[in-house]
Amino acid sequence: MTKLKLSGISKRFSGRDAVRDLSLTLGRGEFLSLLGPSGCGKSTTLGMIAGFIPPDAGDILIDGSRVNELSPQQRRIGLVLQDYAVFTSLTVRANLSFGLEVKGLKRGKRRYAVDELARQFDLFDLLDRRGGSLNMSEMQRVALARTLATEPELLLLDEPMSNLDAEIRARLRGELRQLQKSLAQTVLYVTHDQAEALSMSDRVAVMRDGEIVQVATPHEIYYRPANRFVAEFIGDPPLNMIPCDVTADVATTAIALPGGAVLHTSAVPIASGRHWLGVRPHDIELVAEALPGAVPAPLRFVENFGARHVLHAEYAGDLLRIEVVPAARSIGEMLHLRFSTGRVLLIDRTSERVVPFRQLEVAA
Amino acid sequence: MFGEDKAWARCLKRTAVCIAIVIAFFPIFWLISTSFKPIDEWQKFPPVWISSQPTLQNYRIVFAPKAAQEFAAKQQGAIGYKVSGSAWKAFGDSAVVATAATVLSVLFGTLAAYSIVRFHTGGDSYPFQFLMVRMFPPIAVVVPMVILFSMLRLSDTYFGLILAYTAFTLPFSIWMIRSFIEEVPEELEGAALIYGMRPLHAFLKVTFPLIRGGLLATALFVFILNWSEFLFALTLTTGHVVTVTLQVANYVSASSGKLYGVQAAMGTVSTLPVIFFGYIIQRHLVRGLSFGAIKR
Amino acid sequence: MGKGYRRLVPFNVAIALPAQLTVLTVVLVPTLIVVWLSLTDWQPTQGIPWYQAEFVWFWNYYDLFHDARFVAAVVRTLLVVTVCMTVEFLLAMGLALLFLDDWAWRKIAVSIIIMPMMIVPVDAANAFFMLFNDRGPINYLISIIIGRPFEFAWLADPNWALLPIMLSEIWQWTPLMFLLVLTGLMNLPENQIRAAYVLGASRTRIFLRVMLPLLMPVIIIALLVRSIETFKIFDPVYILTRGGPGAATETISMFMYNGAFVYFRIGYIAAAALMILIVVVAICFTLSRPLKRHHR
Numbered sequence: 001m002t003k004l005k006l007s008g009i010s011k012r013f014s015g016r017d018a019v020r021d022l023s024l025t026l027g028r029g030e031f032l033s034l035l036g037p038s039g040c041g042k043s044t045t046l047g048m049i050a051g052f053i054p055p056d057a058g059d060i061l062i063d064g065s066r067v068n069e070l071s072p073q074q075r076r077i078g079l080v081l082q083d084y085a086v087f088t089s090l091t092v093r094a095n096l097s098f099g100l101e102v103k104g105l106k107r108g109k110r111r112y113a114v115d116e117l118a119r120q121f122d123l124f125d126l127l128d129r130r131g132g133s134l135n136m137s138e139m140q141r142v143a144l145a146r147t148l149a150t151e152p153e154l155l156l157l158d159e160p161m162s163n164l165d166a167e168i169r170a171r172l173r174g175e176l177r178q179l180q181k182s183l184a185q186t187v188l189y190v191t192h193d194q195a196e197a198l199s200m201s202d203r204v205a206v207m208r209d210g211e212i213v214q215v216a217t218p219h220e221i222y223y224r225p226a227n228r229f230v231a232e233f234i235g236d237p238p239l240n241m242i243p244c245d246v247t248a249d250v251a252t253t254a255i256a257l258p259g260g261a262v263l264h265t266s267a268v269p270i271a272s273g274r275h276w277l278g279v280r281p282h283d284i285e286l287v288a289e290a291l292p293g294a295v296p297a298p299l300r301f302v303e304n305f306g307a308r309h310v311l312h313a314e315y316a317g318d319l320l321r322i323e324v325v326p327a328a329r330s331i332g333e334m335l336h337l338r339f340s341t342g343r344v345l346l347i348d349r350t351s352e353r354v355v356p357f358r359q360l361e362v363a364a
Numbered sequence: 365m366f367g368e369d370k371a372w373a374r375c376l377k378r379t380a381v382c383i384a385i386v387i388a389f390f391p392i393f394w395l396i397s398t399s400f401k402p403i404d405e406w407q408k409f410p411p412v413w414i415s416s417q418p419t420l421q422n423y424r425i426v427f428a429p430k431a432a433q434e435f436a437a438k439q440q441g442a443i444g445y446k447v448s449g450s451a452w453k454a455f456g457d458s459a460v461v462a463t464a465a466t467v468l469s470v471l472f473g474t475l476a477a478y479s480i481v482r483f484h485t486g487g488d489s490y491p492f493q494f495l496m497v498r499m500f501p502p503i504a505v506v507v508p509m510v511i512l513f514s515m516l517r518l519s520d521t522y523f524g525l526i527l528a529y530t531a532f533t534l535p536f537s538i539w540m541i542r543s544f545i546e547e548v549p550e551e552l553e554g555a556a557l558i559y560g561m562r563p564l565h566a567f568l569k570v571t572f573p574l575i576r577g578g579l580l581a582t583a584l585f586v587f588i589l590n591w592s593e594f595l596f597a598l599t600l601t602t603g604h605v606v607t608v609t610l611q612v613a614n615y616v617s618a619s620s621g622k623l624y625g626v627q628a629a630m631g632t633v634s635t636l637p638v639i640f641f642g643y644i645i646q647r648h649l650v651r652g653l654s655f656g657a658i659k660r
Numbered sequence: 661m662g663k664g665y666r667r668l669v670p671f672n673v674a675i676a677l678p679a680q681l682t683v684l685t686v687v688l689v690p691t692l693i694v695v696w697l698s699l700t701d702w703q704p705t706q707g708i709p710w711y712q713a714e715f716v717w718f719w720n721y722y723d724l725f726h727d728a729r730f731v732a733a734v735v736r737t738l739l740v741v742t743v744c745m746t747v748e749f750l751l752a753m754g755l756a757l758l759f760l761d762d763w764a765w766r767k768i769a770v771s772i773i774i775m776p777m778m779i780v781p782v783d784a785a786n787a788f789f790m791l792f793n794d795r796g797p798i799n800y801l802i803s804i805i806i807g808r809p810f811e812f813a814w815l816a817d818p819n820w821a822l823l824p825i826m827l828s829e830i831w832q833w834t835p836l837m838f839l840l841v842l843t844g845l846m847n848l849p850e851n852q853i854r855a856a857y858v859l860g861a862s863r864t865r866i867f868l869r870v871m872l873p874l875l876m877p878v879i880i881i882a883l884l885v886r887s888i889e890t891f892k893i894f895d896p897v898y899i900l901t902r903g904g905p906g907a908a909t910e911t912i913s914m915f916m917y918n919g920a921f922v923y924f925r926i927g928y929i930a931a932a933a934l935m936i937l938i939v940v941v942a943i944c945f946t947l948s949r950p951l952k953r954h955h956r
Contacts, residue, residue: 085855089873391787476679483672504933508690531686631783642778
């Protein structure tokens with residue numbers, strides 16, 4: 001059942017296309033993230049769904065009916081923006097019961113509902129505090145609780161975690177996702193943080209320059225990105241881009257890596273020439289010495305993240321990032337790297353699309 | 365913000381605003397209009413909205429003593445009044461007193477505000493001490509001030525009035541300038557201090573240029589207050605110093621208020637500087653009248 | 661910042677001195693004189709200098725409390741303050757809401773509406789004096805509305821003379837309240853209003869439950885500042901009625917002026933002045949503590 005459907009939405013701001021012919025569907029109870037760098041149009045899209053920005057073209061349908069003409073109030077949506085907008089001169093209790101008052105709920109029922117919310121969001125101690133006296137993470141909980149109190153058809157969140165400290169964010173991601181699942185609330189989540197998007201969503205829609213580049217599950221987005229942009233945007237530490245020479249034949253394709261290793265696969269739609277090979281840092285294996293398919297790369301420096309190390313080794317004129325288990329290493333030592341052939345990405349240099357292939361083998 | 369208003373709501377709003385504008389402007393319009401009316405139109409009923417024979421006679425009476433005397437001689441039987449001198453003296457006196465008091469008020473106020481903001485002089489309650497001055501009903505202070513001034517031989521002197529005006533506008537000066545100084549981060553002066561500059565120098569070279577606009581606004585604001593002041597002028601002078609407000613009151617009391625045209629002329633001219641300066645500092649009015657508490 | 665010699669007075673205190681001294685001279689010393697005088701029954705007509713006046717100790721206060729005219733003046737002033745503040749506030753709030761959204765002539769409209777507060781108060785009173793003349797425009801308009809001639813002598817009627825005075829005050833200062841409230845409204849956090857809107861609240865609910873609580877600080881400051889100034893009201897009273905007919909429009913300031921400068925009962929009025937001063941200072945202190953905390 002489709003909760004939200006965007007058909008060919010577009011919006012222009014002072015000569016610039018903020019959103020271009022965008023289409024998207026959101027199912028009931030689904031958690032979908034709109035992910036992209038600043039300025040890609042995700043907040044504008046949210047604004048149009050919410051009803052604050054009228055689209056220049058296209059239709060917005062909620063539960064099957066066209067809502068373009070409806071005001072934000074009439075669309076029965078919930079909205080939590082980056083600054084939370086907690087009512088600073090009202091108590092937390094008054095904040096929570098605000099939407100319920102609007103609906104006309106009687107005092108007794110309201111009190112009960114507010115207490116329920118306080119329980120769910122761990123706000124009991126704060127109920128009588130003034131909105132303006134809360135810290136950021138408390139405000140966020142109040143803002144969420146206040147919005148969910150009205151049981152909106154669609155919950156829109158715009159970067160709700162960006163004002164919070166890192167440790168809180170990590171914990172909150174899980175809690176938010178659990179809450180969403182238990183309520184079966186349909187959520188559209190706008191963010192620029194790919195870790196958030198990947199960890200919380202049922203599906204992720206990656207946006208760039210006003211267009212949706214790819215919509216897929218987090219797994220798909222990560223392991224089968226549609227193009228270079230998605231591949232590089234997703235993943236921490238970021239993807240390694242290795243220049244390679246492709247020789248495309250009728251039946252086979254040979255990919256020659258700098259340093260000598262050559263990989264083979266069946267015919268794929270790519271022209272001969274220089275292209276890219278994308279390798280994730282954790283798909284690079286350290287081997288003892290020069291095995292077939294291994295390339296040498298001297299270690300330049302180590303990023304120590306405690307539970308893992310990210311080694312930066314010099315290869316093909318650039319620094320390769322390799323994620324490994326912590327161990328003692330010395331700067332300058334020569335590493336031998338082997339790429340996990342099942343998971344590398346062949347990226348066409350001209351179209352920048354990821355070219356899928358069947359199986360990759362190392363040439364002897 | 366809430367979406368478009370319905371047509372009738374918009375119409376109602378516009379009407380309300382129009383009514384407000386008319387009410388705001390009407391008394392002023394009446395004042396100006398009356399100032400150009402010849403004497404036979406002063407008391408006409410139904411009232412004359414705009415004169416059909418506008419004249420400058422009222423202004424002549426106000427400014428030229430000769431015209432005033434001629435007028436007095438002519439009307440002796442009809443009204444019977446006494447006109448007190450030319451308005452030039454009143455404008456001159458007001459200009460002198462208001463300007464001097466403004467200069468002193470802004471000067472002392474800047475120094476005090478600077479001391480309060482950067483050095484926290486006198487603690488938290490010190491600025492409120494000046495605020496209290498403004499709370500005093502002037503009438504309560506005027507009575508002993510008359511006595512004090514006569515002892516100090518300041519009665520009916522320019523200096524005495526200037527002193528009184530300075531004291532009573534200091535709260536505005538200090539609070540307004542204080543809010544302007546607070547907007548300039550202390551670090552800017554700090555940087556100058558590191559280079560060995562003395563604090564006052566640092567203030568003059570760094571902060572002062574940045575608050576110049578605010579100081580000007582404060583000065584004009586205080587000038588308006590001084591120019592419009594009435595009670596002190598009434599009680600602390602006995603005829604040697606005459607401000608415009610006094611002159612207006614003199615016309616009213618000398619004739620039981622019957623000299624409509626002349627009163628209106630004096631009123632119109634005396635209020636012109638205030639309107640003029642008021643519009644110049646329009647942006648800063650809110651800050652001044654709320655003692656710096658409310659800013660745009 | 662050494663100059664090499666020991667300083668008698670710290671720098672920051674020194675520069676605050678001019679302001680401080682001015683205030684001390686003009687405010688503190690007169691207050692001390694008032695305290696002294698309030699315990700005497702000095703009248704200049706007695707021919708003796710004020711410091712040799714006969715002491716009556718607290719009898720002045722006793723007389724004051726039993727002086728129907730004084731009590732009436734106090735009550736009347738409180739009435740004026742209450743009425744003026746309420747009307748000014750309601751009008752100002754209503755007007756300000758009309759100016760919330762941006763529309764074509766907004767800036768010009770605001771400029772015209774704030775004109776009254778940029779008129780010299782004495783001139784405004786003068787204008788109202790002429791407007792409320794028994795054959796003036798106000799009466800004319802009323803006679804048109806009710807369909808028969810209306811020549812009421814407002815300023816000569818003990819029951820109604822207070823109205824033109826209050827109207828003059830309201831006319832002149834509502835624009836100020838309007839400006840303060842408008843500034844407050846425009847500084848409101850838009851995101852909270854938008855959030856309330858999305859939650860489904862009607863405009864009325866948003867105004868009452870979200871905007872008004874956020875406006876409270878501005879409203880309180882505006883009411884406070886204006887209440888104090890209205891309490892001191894003098895110029896309109898003097899120009900329009902001098903407190904008459906009889907003592908029908910005597911406010912506290914007018915009462916003290918008449919008592920001191922018409923009846924010359926300086927000692928008695930000093931006691932009144934001191935009482936008012938104490939009350940004002942007391943109010944100041946009780947209010948300054950929450951205000952100080954808010955300012956921090």
